[in-house]
Amino acid sequence: MSEKQALLEIEDLHVRFPMRRNLLGRPTVEVHAVSGVDLTLFRGETLGLVGESGCGKTTLGRTIVGAQKATSGALRYDGTDLAALSRREQAASRRRIRMVFQDPFSSLNPRMTLRQIIGDPLVATGEARGAELEDRIAEMMRRVGLSPDYMDRYPHSFSGGQRQRVNIARALIVGPELVVADEPVSALDVSVRAQILNLLRELQAEFGLTYLFISHDLSVVENLADRVAVMYFGRVVELADTGALYERPRHPYTEALMSAVPIPDPSLKGRKGRILLPDELPDPSNPPPGCAFARRCAYAEDRCGSGEIPLADGSRCVRAEELDLQGIVGAQS
Amino acid sequence: MDVKAGPSKTTEGIEETARPATASQSRLVWWAFKKHRLALVSAWILAGMMLVIVLCEFVAPFGSRHRDAEYTTAPPQVLKLWSDSGFGLHVDGYTSEQDPRSLRITYEANPEDRVDVGFFVKGEEYELFGFIPWDRHLIGPTDPDDPMYLWGTTTDGQDLLSQVVYATRVSASVGIIGVLLAFILGIVLGAISGYFGGWADNAIQRVIELIMSVPAIPLWLGFAAALPADMNPVTRYFIITTILALVAWTGLAREVRGRFLSLRREEFVTSARLDGSSHGRIMFRHMLPSFSSHIIAALSLSIPGMILAETALSWLGMGLRPPAVSWGVQLQDASKWSVLSGAPWLLIPGLCVVLVVLAFNFVGDGLRDAADPYKH
Numbered sequence: 001m002s003e004k005q006a007l008l009e010i011e012d013l014h015v016r017f018p019m020r021r022n023l024l025g026r027p028t029v030e031v032h033a034v035s036g037v038d039l040t041l042f043r044g045e046t047l048g049l050v051g052e053s054g055c056g057k058t059t060l061g062r063t064i065v066g067a068q069k070a071t072s073g074a075l076r077y078d079g080t081d082l083a084a085l086s087r088r089e090q091a092a093s094r095r096r097i098r099m100v101f102q103d104p105f106s107s108l109n110p111r112m113t114l115r116q117i118i119g120d121p122l123v124a125t126g127e128a129r130g131a132e133l134e135d136r137i138a139e140m141m142r143r144v145g146l147s148p149d150y151m152d153r154y155p156h157s158f159s160g161g162q163r164q165r166v167n168i169a170r171a172l173i174v175g176p177e178l179v180v181a182d183e184p185v186s187a188l189d190v191s192v193r194a195q196i197l198n199l200l201r202e203l204q205a206e207f208g209l210t211y212l213f214i215s216h217d218l219s220v221v222e223n224l225a226d227r228v229a230v231m232y233f234g235r236v237v238e239l240a241d242t243g244a245l246y247e248r249p250r251h252p253y254t255e256a257l258m259s260a261v262p263i264p265d266p267s268l269k270g271r272k273g274r275i276l277l278p279d280e281l282p283d284p285s286n287p288p289p290g291c292a293f294a295r296r297c298a299y300a301e302d303r304c305g306s307g308e309i310p311l312a313d314g315s316r317c318v319r320a321e322e323l324d325l326q327g328i329v330g331a332q333s
Numbered sequence: 334m335d336v337k338a339g340p341s342k343t344t345e346g347i348e349e350t351a352r353p354a355t356a357s358q359s360r361l362v363w364w365a366f367k368k369h370r371l372a373l374v375s376a377w378i379l380a381g382m383m384l385v386i387v388l389c390e391f392v393a394p395f396g397s398r399h400r401d402a403e404y405t406t407a408p409p410q411v412l413k414l415w416s417d418s419g420f421g422l423h424v425d426g427y428t429s430e431q432d433p434r435s436l437r438i439t440y441e442a443n444p445e446d447r448v449d450v451g452f453f454v455k456g457e458e459y460e461l462f463g464f465i466p467w468d469r470h471l472i473g474p475t476d477p478d479d480p481m482y483l484w485g486t487t488t489d490g491q492d493l494l495s496q497v498v499y500a501t502r503v504s505a506s507v508g509i510i511g512v513l514l515a516f517i518l519g520i521v522l523g524a525i526s527g528y529f530g531g532w533a534d535n536a537i538q539r540v541i542e543l544i545m546s547v548p549a550i551p552l553w554l555g556f557a558a559a560l561p562a563d564m565n566p567v568t569r570y571f572i573i574t575t576i577l578a579l580v581a582w583t584g585l586a587r588e589v590r591g592r593f594l595s596l597r598r599e600e601f602v603t604s605a606r607l608d609g610s611s612h613g614r615i616m617f618r619h620m621l622p623s624f625s626s627h628i629i630a631a632l633s634l635s636i637p638g639m640i641l642a643e644t645a646l647s648w649l650g651m652g653l654r655p656p657a658v659s660w661g662v663q664l665q666d667a668s669k670w671s672v673l674s675g676a677p678w679l680l681i682p683g684l685c686v687v688l689v690v691l692a693f694n695f696v697g698d699g700l701r702d703a704a705d706p707y708k709h
Contacts, residue, residue: 067603091609099607107600111622121608170604 006079007178007210008041008064008097013073015059019285031284033059035234036073038311041178046204046211048225048242050218050257054281056234057214058102061180064212065099066090077178095121098171102183104163108155114141115151118169127174136173143206144169145199161192165199172203180212185220197224218261218328222246230254233281233292237316247327250315252297255325263328291316299323362626365703372699375692382689386502390459393495394473394481397658399457401480401490404429406676407440409485409493412450422450424474424481437675448479485678488666496658497682503659505689507574508640512632514578515639519585520628524616526586527593534590541583552580553642557651566657573652577642585631592627596620626704634697637690644686660686 015034018027034056041047051057062068064075066082075082082093101107108117119137122128128136138148144165155163164184171179181200185193201224204211215221221228221242228245230238230253238251249255259275277296282288288295294304299319309316317323367373385392410424426446431438456470456477474481484493526537544552556576560569593616596602605619621628640660646652647661648668655662663682667673673680 062603065607067607094607094609099604101600101604103600107604109601109605109619109623112619120605120610124605124608124610124614170608 005043006040007043007077008212009074009076010037010039010041010060010064011074011076013037013060013063013075014071015056015063015068016071029285032234032287033284034063034070035287037231037234037236039229039236039239041210041212043177043210044208045226046213046224048221048228049212049214049231050216050221050228051231052216052257054284055231057216057231058182060231061099061182061212061214064178065097065180066094067099091125095125095174096176097178097180098174098176100164100167100171100179100181100184103187104160104167105155105187107167108163110155113152113154114146114166117155117166118173121170121174137169140169140173143203144172159192160188161196164188164192164196168196168199168203172207172209175207176209178210178212180214182214183216184213186215186217193220200224218246218258230257233287234284235292235316236311237293238314239311240314245327249325249327250313250320250323251293251317252299252323252325253293255327258328259326261328291318293317359626362700362703366699369695369699369702372695375695375699378688378692379696382501382505382692385498386505388461388471389498389502390461391467391469392471393492393498394456394470394483395492395495396457396459397495397499398656399492399495401486401492403490404440404480404482404486405438405490406488406672406679407480407482407486407490408676409678410442410448410482412483416444416447418447424448424450424483427480448481449475450481451475484681485676487663487679488672488676493678493681496663497660497685500658500660500663500682501685501689503570503653503657504640504643504661504686507570507577507643507659508636508693511574511577511581511639511643512636514575515582515635516585516628516632518578519582520589520621522582523586523589524593524621527590528597528612528616528620530594530597537586538590541586544580544583549580549642550645553577553646554649554651557646562654566653570653570657573643573646577639577646581635581639581642585628585635588631589628592624593620596623626700630697630701630704632697633693633700636697637693640686640690640693 013034014036016030016032019029019031022028037060049057059068063070077093115137118140119133122133141148146165185196213224225242228242229236232253238254256275256277282292290305290307291309294300303318309318407427413423425442425444426448427440428443429438429440452472453469454473454475455468456473458468461467482492487493522537526534560572605615643652644661647659648664653659653662660682667679
């Protein structure tokens with residue numbers, strides 16, 4: 001990447017879900033799913049977004065594609081604020097940001113044929129019809145490695161990997177620039193995983209796509225991402241180039257995540273072994289002050305428990321500089 | 334090309350190859366439905382009923398206004414093939430006798446008086462489908478002035494068979510049209526309620542609860558009593574149908590709402606929204622088809638309720654009124670024991686109600702079972 005050009009800027013994004021409301025309909029108890037995320041996606045890159053279940057990474061992805069409303073904060077796409085757009089412009093921007101869903105089963109309507117599913121974005125907006133529609137669907141199916149002969153079949157006759165190809169075809173048929181892939185391979189067999197990842201890589205090169213690749217699987221992200229953002233408790237706690245992050249994480253949470261990656265070669269087993277985190281996540285409707293990870297962190301000090309800790313120099317840890325944390329580079333084949 | 338996910342997938346795959354892989358949902362349902370013997374028989378009965386509804390002027394031996402004052406409350410005749418005067422389809426005429434004290438007339442079959450019966454005979458003129466003038470009847474006396482009352486006559490001297498045929502058109506169509514109206518209401522309101530949620534859901538659910546909490550019969554009676562008595566029968570027919578539909582949509586709306594609520598969270602709905610589909614398109618093109626077979630099943634299961642409602646209302650004298658003829662109107666005749674003891678054939682409309690209601694129920698059951706993906 002010679003010149004980095006920002007495609008999507010996320011500024012202080014908050015997403016809160018109301019749990020309980022008072023008589024006037026105002027939320028009294030809220031869950032903070034995403035609390036203050038700042039991220040920039042550069043054109044043509046793949047940004048990996050990792051974190052454990054419930055850390056807000058899926059909510060962040062859904063907010064970017066417009067499936068979820070942000071409570072506050074801004075999404076700037078190509079310099080324009082998405083929230084400020086008119087309804088029609090928003091519809092147009094949705095064609096530039098597309099999503100590949102996690103579950104290849106529930107994301108495909110069982111009552112629709114592949115033709116209807118893949119062509120839906122074109123039909124819904126009246127962009128193409130008749131022979132042109134059919135040609136574009138067939139073309140897209142070929143690109144993702146599906147035979148156009150399958151066009152009139154229903155999703156139930158396909159395997160998970162093939163279904164995920166359908167999902168990718170539907171996302172790409174409108175010619176997007178940014179694709180949010182929400183755990184696109186986590187529901188798949190290991191043997192199929194590599195095929196789908198390779199397909200994503202090929203399509204990226206062919207169409208010049210930018211990916212936000214959401215996953216809880218660090219080895220998959222290492223494989224695909226240029227940069228990695230680690231999310232914990234609704235915040236990005238670490239952001240770094242993939243190589244640097246895997247070599248020397250700068251946040252204790254990242255280290256703990258990495259220690260959980262299974263290592264196929266026993267002779268390379270890490271120096272420290274698995275870090276088991278005590279305690280559960282803090283209550284998301286009542287976030288603690290200071291570092292949200294402090295209660296579970298082995299390196300925590302008194303100063304970790306107070307004040308807002310910014311994402312300084314790619315890490316939200318106040319002790320980032322003094323700690324020597326263990327990465328997993330070299331442990332992966 | 335891909336490795337199958339697990340054993341369950343593999344068995345599914347084998348099953349799939351035995352059938353064409355592109356079999357549509359409706360075809361799968363039909364395959365399952367055919368195995369339900371009772372439902373299949375019922376479906377044929379209903380098909381016959383539809384034919385009667387469409388061709389009722391042709392099927393009925395006499396017109397709806399036909400009245401024979403000479404033969405009131407005459408018993409059914411038996412079709413015979415052979416008599417002293419030779420071979421041929423015929424019925425025996427009547428001899429009547431009036432009891433001098435009770436004034437009741439009793440009829441007896443008179444083998445001497447042969448009434449020849451034929452198919453496709455000339456009879457009263459009518460207009461088929463409302464515009465094709467014709468005078469042939471499926472079955473009837475070769476001389477239209479002769480009495481041929483296969484199911485007997487009513488207290489007014491009308492041919493019961495013809496009356497039942499005309500009543501079938503009215504009663505069954507009240508059921509079908511009423512249910513269709515109720516379903517349009519129920520599906521649209523249920524869909525809005527389940528899909529959008531929030532205040533729309535709240536408002537619709539409270540209205541449903543309100544309607545459901547009022548006992549149905551007084552509610553119908555209340556509506557029907559508001560209609561002027563001298564109303565034209567056709568208008569009255571449509572208004573009664575609408576009244577029945579306005580009370581009946583609630584159950585379906587709840588069912589549809591539940592389906593929409595559970596589907597709303599599916600990812601394919603989110604993805605349809607991201608594809609740029611409008612809400613209407615998502616509701617009726619993406620979500621509704623996933624349970625359309627259940628709706629069809631529910632449809633045929635709720636027609637009986639509608640037919641019974643119309644019958645009850647008309648029987649009570651608040652629904653359709655003579656000269657309009659429906660099963661309920663006919664059964665008014667049979668509500669007096671003094672009449673019924675001498676003329677049990679007046680209960681035939683009741684048997685029709687039972688037969689049609691059962692048939693709709695069996696077909697609905699069969700469809701529901703066939704549409705259930707967990708059964709096969």
